[in-house]
Amino acid sequence: MTLGKLVIILAHAFIGWALCAATMGIGMAILPMQSALIVHAIGAPIFFGAISLVYFRKFNDATPMQTALIFVGFVILVDFFVVALLINRSLEMFASLLGTWIPFALIFASTYLTGVYKMKTPDPKRA
Secondary structure, eight states: OOHHHHHHHHHHHHHHHHHHHHHHHHHHHHSOHHHHHHHHHHHHHHHHHHHHHHHHHHTOOSOHHHHHHHHHHHHHHHIIIIIIIIIISSSGGGGOIIIIIHHHHHHHHHHHHHHHHHHHSOOTTTO
16 A cells, blocks of 8 residues: 555545544533433444545545554544543543444444445446
8 A cells, every 4th residue: 555545544534533523522512421422422433434435436445444444543543642642631531432432343343334335336437
């Protein structure tokens, strides 16, 4: 995989992370914390499923497994270094299943399953 292709995948991962961060930011401002976490856990796989669909339709430079690992790895690293260490100054968020681990698993699953689906679905433009 070239650096350019990796940058494209990471840009897609960043967009997904930004949508999740916005969901949490807005959610915490207008909802109780538990409700914000639930909305985030629902939104994260939807966001990443849609972003994966765009990625696999336009670029498709990595396998579904590679893409899912890169997406979730990016989210984990940014959550750790930016959110936990810089913003929250605490690793407490990683103690929450609903706050981190369930969304991470759902991001991975939605990305992987979207990629598998796109691999099995013929592209009408190429038919």
